[in-house]
Amino acid sequence: MTSNISINHPFQNDTQWKSLQAGIIELAKKEVLARFEQVIAQEKPDGSLLTEADTEMQKKTQAFLEENWPQYAFLGEESSVDEQEAAMNSDSGCWILDPVDGTSNFAIGIPVYSVSLALMVKGKLVAGLVYDPSRDEIFTARLGQGAELNNKPLIANTAKQALKQCSGIIDFKRLTPELATKLATQCPYSSQRSFGSVCLDWCWIAAGRGQIYLHGAQNIWDYAAGWLILEEAGGYSCDLNNESVVVAKVVKRSAVAATTPDLFAEWQDFLGIH
Numbered sequence: 091m092t093s094n095i096s097i098n099h100p101f102q103n104d105t106q107w108k109s110l111q112a113g114i115i116e117l118a119k120k121e122v123l124a125r126f127e128q129v130i131a132q133e134k135p136d137g138s139l140l141t142e143a144d145t146e147m148q149k150k151t152q153a154f155l156e157e158n159w160p161q162y163a164f165l166g167e168e169s170s171v172d173e174q175e176a177a178m179n180s181d182s183g184c185w186i187l188d189p190v191d192g193t194s195n196f197a198i199g200i201p202v203y204s205v206s207l208a209l210m211v212k213g214k215l216v217a218g219l220v221y222d223p224s225r226d227e228i229f230t231a232r233l234g235q236g237a238e239l240n241n242k243p244l245i246a247n248t249a250k251q252a253l254k255q256c257s258g259i260i261d262f263k264r265l266t267p268e269l270a271t272k273l274a275t276q277c278p279y280s281s282q283r284s285f286g287s288v289c290l291d292w293c294w295i296a297a298g299r300g301q302i303y304l305h306g307a308q309n310i311w312d313y314a315a316g317w318l319i320l321e322e323a324g325g326y327s328c329d330l331n332n333e334s335v336v337v338a339k340v341v342k343r344s345a346v347a348a349t350t351p352d353l354f355a356e357w358q359d360f361l362g363i364h
Contacts, residue, residue, distance in 0.1 A: 099183075099209060100159060101217040101232055110207075111228060113154050115221055118205045121147040122190055123223035127199050141197055144168055147189035147205065155185050162209065165340075167311045174340045178310075183211035188311040192287030201225075206289035208314035213338040218315030220289045229293040231315075231322035239297060246325035246349040248301045253356040256301035258282045259291045264306030269361070273304075278360045292316025295347055296323040302357045303327075303347035310340055320347060326354035332363045 101107040125143045148166045155164060163180035165173070166187040177184040185207065190196055192203030201224035208218040216233040229244065231237040237244040250256050258279040262270045273282075279302060285291060288308050295303045296319050317335055320327060327347035329335050335345050346361060348354035358364075 097211050097214055097216050097233065099211055099216050101209065102235070107217070107230075107232065109158070110217075111219060111230065113158070114151065114205060114207055114219060115228060117147060117150050117154060118221050118223050121150055122196075122203075122205060126196065126201070126224070141190065141193060143196065144190045144193060148187060151187055151189065151205075151207070152185075162211075165311070167309070171340075178210075178338060178340055183209060183216075185209055186311050186314045188289060191289040191312060192285075195286045200286070202285050202287050202290065204287050204289045204293075206311065206315045208318060210314065210338060215314055215318040215336060218318040220293050220315050220319065222290060222293075229296065229316075229319050231319040233318065233322070235322070237296060237319045237323040239293075244296055244319070244323045246296045246298065246320060246323040248298050248349045248353070250301050251350075251352065253278050253302065253353060253360065255280055256353065257299075258302045258304065259295060259300040260284060260303075261288075261291075261305040264308075265304070266306070269306075276360075288312035289316045292320050292347070295349060296320040296325055298349060301349050301353055303345065304361070305345045306330075307342040308345060309342055310337075313343065313345060317345075325349050326351060328358070328363065330361065330363060332358070 122143045148168045152164050161182050163177035163184035165177035165184050188206040190203055191206050196203040205221045209216050218231050220229045229239050256279045260282045261284050293316050294300055313335060327335055330344040335343050348357050
């Protein structure tokens with residue numbers, strides 16, 4: 091967990107923190123969950139899907155945040171590139187929203203998707219939440235104040251002590267062919283899954299629902315809140331170059347993570363991260 095925290099923000103106050111959570115949960119139930127299995131999806135230029143839930147959740151969330159905490163800029167996945175860049179460069183800090191992470195699942199009736207919101211101030215993630223409407227689970231974290239799942243402390247841990255015993259959450263599609271082939275042929279873990287919601291991937295590692303994680307390219311709205319939740323839960327992460335996943339830029343980043351230091355070291359060693 092991060093120590094020596096010096097960045098002030100409204101959500102160090104429990105009342106405002108609970109108000110933020112309640113507002114996002116209410117919006118997610120109304121704008122996202124209510125549209126589940128009633129979806130018409132469009133294809134975006136990058137080939138990913140866009141639904142009415144994405145656009146309405148982003149629009150309503152932005153209005154909610156601007157009404158209550160107008161001092162922060164807003165960066166949403168569905169914002170324009172210029173809007174995203176302007177928000178990221180704001181001196182006051184910015185919200186980072188993925189209105190529906192796992193839209194491909196959402197669009198075809200698979201109940202594995204989430205809403206992710208983080209606050210970045212001075213280049214540091216200071217607050218984050220990921221809400222899973224299908225399970226009514228909310229994962230939360232504040233810098234230096236630990237992580238929670240449904241208001242109960244969340245500690246990253248596992249009884250599985252060796253890499254070969256672990257379940258991995260692995261996104262093969264975005265890995266290099268060489269690394270994907272190595273994983274497929276050598277299979278260093280017990281089993282592997284890919285769920286389709288990056289935000290939930292991070293949270294489920296923090297909750298021990300998988301013990302190791304690998305993803306080749308995710309954007310800041312995909313990882314921001316989940317990264318902070320795993321970090322504050324006591325988990326470990328880096329990118330494939332052994333640098334921090336988090337950068338205050340709208341660029342895609344690789345991600346490697348694990349629940350415990352020993353597993354993280356063994357996972358890094360297998361991946362050739364030094």
